[in-house]
Amino acid sequence: MMAKGESRMFRLQFEGSSREEALEECASAARRLQEYLPVGAPQTNPPPSAQEHGTSMEETSNDVPGVKQGSVSVRELVQSFLGQPGSSLPLAYCHSALPSQELGPFLRLCLLDHSFPALVEEVENELKKLAQD
Known part of the structure; x- marks a missing residue:
């Protein structure tokens, strides 16, 4: 990656x-x-980057309106996860990692864990801290 x-x-x-x-x-x-x-x-040997060829990532990728191209910072990821307006991610982040039939059992497992709500709260607090950095 x-x-x-x-x-x-x-x-x-x-x-x-x-x-x-x-x-x-x-x-x-x-x-x-x-x-x-x-x-x-x-x-x-890593392949030469687009900058070495005098083109930017935006020029070499297919432009999709409203979807950011190229790499993103941790802060941009956090802002998107927290639902802050104006944040968009590259297409690689727009796909669901789990098919819906696999999501249900995963959620049940999480919800049955008595420490899961506290974990969710800790994750949200850490995301907010990262967004402020």
Whole structure:
């Protein structure tokens, strides 16, 4: 993932009753992630950035009215999550990560946890602090 000129990588580990099953789970996850961001093997030499070619991110991407292009700061993310007017995010942030059929069981699990309301309040307070920074 690219954010403000920095490269971020993360690893996922998949389980299965066999190696083939774990590889299929991995391939399925990679296909799903490709809907939102580039997925691939690490590169030894990073590709040249758009600025090195004399073009900006906005010039090289497809413009969608009302949707911000390029990278966003933590503050911009927080402002959007808190619903502050005038905040917009790139398309990668506009997709729902969980299909609706998976969202219900996840919410039930959260709501059954007696500490969940306190966690939500702590998260909201931290988001407000980040928005002020």
